[in-house]
Amino acid sequence: MKLAFNIAKRFLLSAKKQTIVIILGIAVGVSVQVFIGSLISGLQKDLVDTTIGSQSQITLANDESNQYIDDYTNIIANINDNQSNIKSITPTITTSGQLSINEDNENIVFRGFEFSSANEIYKIEEKLVENSTMPNSSNEILLGLNLKETLDLKINDKVYYNDNNPSAKSNVELTVVGFVDFKVLDLNSSWVVSNLETTQDILNIQTTETLNVEMQLKDVFEAANTRDSILLTLNQSNIEAVTWIEKNEDLLAGLEGQSISSLMIQIFVIISVVLGISSVLAITVLQKSKQLGILKAMGIKDCGASKIFLFEGFILGLFGAIMGILLGISLLFVFSTFATTSDGSPVVPLDINPSFIALSALIALTASTLAALSPAIKSSKLSVIEVIRNG
Amino acid sequence: MDNILELKNIDKIYGVNTKNPYQALSNINLIFKKNSFNSIIGQSGSGKSTLLNIIGTLDSPTKGEVIFNNQDISKYTKDELAIFRNKSIGFIFQFHYLLPEFSAIENVLMPYKISNSKVNQDIINRAHELLEIVGLEKYKNQLANNLSGGQQQRVAIARSLINSPNIVLADEPTGNLDSDSTEAVYNLLREINKNNNTSFIIITHDRKIAEKTDRIIELKDGEVYTDIEK
Numbered sequence: 001m002k003l004a005f006n007i008a009k010r011f012l013l014s015a016k017k018q019t020i021v022i023i024l025g026i027a028v029g030v031s032v033q034v035f036i037g038s039l040i041s042g043l044q045k046d047l048v049d050t051t052i053g054s055q056s057q058i059t060l061a062n063d064e065s066n067q068y069i070d071d072y073t074n075i076i077a078n079i080n081d082n083q084s085n086i087k088s089i090t091p092t093i094t095t096s097g098q099l100s101i102n103e104d105n106e107n108i109v110f111r112g113f114e115f116s117s118a119n120e121i122y123k124i125e126e127k128l129v130e131n132s133t134m135p136n137s138s139n140e141i142l143l144g145l146n147l148k149e150t151l152d153l154k155i156n157d158k159v160y161y162n163d164n165n166p167s168a169k170s171n172v173e174l175t176v177v178g179f180v181d182f183k184v185l186d187l188n189s190s191w192v193v194s195n196l197e198t199t200q201d202i203l204n205i206q207t208t209e210t211l212n213v214e215m216q217l218k219d220v221f222e223a224a225n226t227r228d229s230i231l232l233t234l235n236q237s238n239i240e241a242v243t244w245i246e247k248n249e250d251l252l253a254g255l256e257g258q259s260i261s262s263l264m265i266q267i268f269v270i271i272s273v274v275l276g277i278s279s280v281l282a283i284t285v286l287q288k289s290k291q292l293g294i295l296k297a298m299g300i301k302d303c304g305a306s307k308i309f310l311f312e313g314f315i316l317g318l319f320g321a322i323m324g325i326l327l328g329i330s331l332l333f334v335f336s337t338f339a340t341t342s343d344g345s346p347v348v349p350l351d352i353n354p355s356f357i358a359l360s361a362l363i364a365l366t367a368s369t370l371a372a373l374s375p376a377i378k379s380s381k382l383s384v385i386e387v388i389r390n391g
Numbered sequence: 392m393d394n395i396l397e398l399k400n401i402d403k404i405y406g407v408n409t410k411n412p413y414q415a416l417s418n419i420n421l422i423f424k425k426n427s428f429n430s431i432i433g434q435s436g437s438g439k440s441t442l443l444n445i446i447g448t449l450d451s452p453t454k455g456e457v458i459f460n461n462q463d464i465s466k467y468t469k470d471e472l473a474i475f476r477n478k479s480i481g482f483i484f485q486f487h488y489l490l491p492e493f494s495a496i497e498n499v500l501m502p503y504k505i506s507n508s509k510v511n512q513d514i515i516n517r518a519h520e521l522l523e524i525v526g527l528e529k530y531k532n533q534l535a536n537n538l539s540g541g542q543q544q545r546v547a548i549a550r551s552l553i554n555s556p557n558i559v560l561a562d563e564p565t566g567n568l569d570s571d572s573t574e575a576v577y578n579l580l581r582e583i584n585k586n587n588n589t590s591f592i593i594i595t596h597d598r599k600i601a602e603k604t605d606r607i608i609e610l611k612d613g614e615v616y617t618d619i620e621k
Contacts, residue, residue: 003504010492294488297449298502298550299477301470385450388484389440 004304007295008311011288022280023320026364029273030324033266033360035331040262042351044255048220051251052244054122054182056092056214058227063240066165068209075213075234082233085226087218088120091210093199097163099192104151109190110163112199121216124180124193131155132178138198141174144188145181155179161192161202168203220244221255266360270367277316277371281309285375285382292379293387306376310369313376317368321361328357394461395558395590396423396446401455403441403613415441417613419455423558428584429592430601433610439594440562442610446592447480447560448472460557477506481551481589485563489535489543489550496522496531499549506554514553521549525579541572548576552583558590559583565600577603 012019062069069075072091079089093112098105115134119125125134129145132155143153153159157176163169174194182188200207217223223243231241245252285292292305329352336346403416416438423429433439444450445457448464457464464475476482481502489498499518500510507514522528525545530538538546544564551559561580565573577600584591593604601607609617 002508007490007492010490014492290488291490291492294484294490295501295505296473297447297476297482297484297488298505299473299475300505301473304505385444388444388449 001307003300004307005311008308008315011284011291011308012312012315015284015287018280018284019316022277022316023323025276026273026316026320026368027323027327029269029276030321030360030364031328031331033269033364034325034328034357035335036265036269037262037356037360038328038332038350038352039335039348040258041353041356042349044258045351046349047251047255047258052220052248055244056121056212057217057220057223057244058215058230059242060213060215060230060239061211061242063238067238068205068211069213069239070206071208072210072213073208075236075239078234079213079215079230083226083230085217085219085222087216088117089213089215090114090117090121091196091212092118092214093196093203093211095163095165095168095199095203095211097161097165097168099147099151099159099161101151101153101157101159106147106151107190108147108192110161110199110202111191111193112196113193114196118214121214127180127182129179129181132180135177135193135195135198138195138201139172139174140177140194140198142178142180142193143176144191145179146185146189147192148179150189153179163202165203169201172202174198266363270363273320273364274367274371277313277368278374281312281372281375282378284312285309285379288379289382289387292382293384296382296384297388302380305382306380309372309376309379311372313369313372314365317365320368321364324364325357325361328360393425394422395425395427395459397421397456397458398442398446399456399458401442401445401452401457403438403445403450404453407453415613416445416452419613419615421608421615421618423590423592425557425590426584426588427590427606428581428604429590429606429608430604431592431594431608431610432596432598432601433616435596437610438613439610441613443560443562443592443594446558447482448476474506477502478554479557481554481556481559483544483547483551483559483561483564485566489538489546491534491536494532494534495527495538495542495546498535498546499553502550502554518549518553521552522546524583525549541568541576544568544572544576545579548579548583552587552589555587556589558592561591561593563594563596565595565597573597573600 060069060075076089076091079086091114095110097108097110099108115124124142132142135141147153153176155176155178159174159176161172161174180193182191197207200209217226223245227241227243296305332350332352336350339347341347398419398421401416401419405413405415419442431439431442441450445452452465459479464472467475490501493501496518499521500514503514504510519528519531522531525548527542527545530542535543535546565576568576580591583589595601606620608615
């Protein structure tokens, strides 16, 4: 084993230029893999983040419309205790009505949040525009930025709200404490946000009741499994759960398409690396046939001769992978430093995942060793007498 | 004296299944004694190298038996033959066949390393001793390619002896050397034969050299033409 490794090392060192070219070939393959993989993964995360990053990914509701979920704190506790894929969870109430000030009326969506946990999903606090504050007592509200202009409002103005629900309180006086830029026109023109208690009070419902329980997930692609597991552990027949996937089938198809294209690129890169190494090593077997012949004459077994080439593949793969990772990370660095938007952020945010990089290196290493298999078999079949006879 | 090697009814035919098979060896029967110093002569194409390759188990006979130390090695598997070659036979080829990627001493140690994972101080000392015997101690760390033809051949001789083989097979070991080097190499082989109790079978086309050996076997057209023992 050690001898085969040493011979492999010497064979590679004796043809330095050839060895460097093969290592460079593998390195380019690995770096492309690392770069493309990180780019596509970054693109996906960015797409997921911008599309479903600020919304609920699993939403629980009562299966009868307009009915509320009772005892939601227990449900949240149950989910937190039993599910590992939950990133954040919050009760929310959504209703609709008219907001009025002076003579102006506007149809709006009224949302009640428990801000401490809802901020993790909706990031409302981050989206406050200047001088706005978060509501910290009852009947305080935040408005979407466009409503500020539509209703000509400013902070500390009093507005009146009438809910569409007939059992709700009417003409509730609310105080504007700020405006939120949701970065989505629809939300900016329609959302009014208050705390959960204010909303429960307006709708005349119990403080233990909520309309929805919304969740964000650590792995969004596991949404369906997580939903099933939640429903199973809750075991309440009147609760239904909807995932983001059911609401965004096209998005999922797009993301899956991206994953498949990324995989295809990586497979083709691996194939080209394997073919490259295999063909170069096949030539090396011919170049070194004299040495193999003499080693066999001296008593090296066929499997020992094969090991020399397997080790050659392994060594080439190892150095190719190390160099490829360095090259790939440099490429990522250059890309994220120079390909930037006007505000200095990268055009495409890269997702540098150490385990993906390690996996790419491992694949290159395995592929290089396997690529050496055919030359190794060839060397084991090499006949000593042919080599001796032909000089 | 005991026998080291016995060839019984050896035939070698190339291209058995072709239209024009070629009989390289025909009914060879030879016995070699332990510690003997033999030469095989003959013209080009007489079958000398074929015979040596069969003795060295690098090639197999079409018919016949090769008995080495009373064991029929014709029946060995490929791996058994590899072990046998490593332990029992030393090869010296006309074209030296050193590994150019390794130094002189590494080449000498190579047959030992093939069968032993660890190189101990005793064997390193032996390699130094062998290089000293062939007069190359000061070139031990030179890469094989940086040595002259004569020096490479002497490294090959040291290498053939590292595992203390029962027999050394040499195919035109001085074919590429000038007359002074030729003389020196033969004297060296003879000395090793006497001091180490190693048998030698040497192929040569040089009658003068052959006459210095204890037994001259002449092949002609694949058959033993003369067999003279002194």
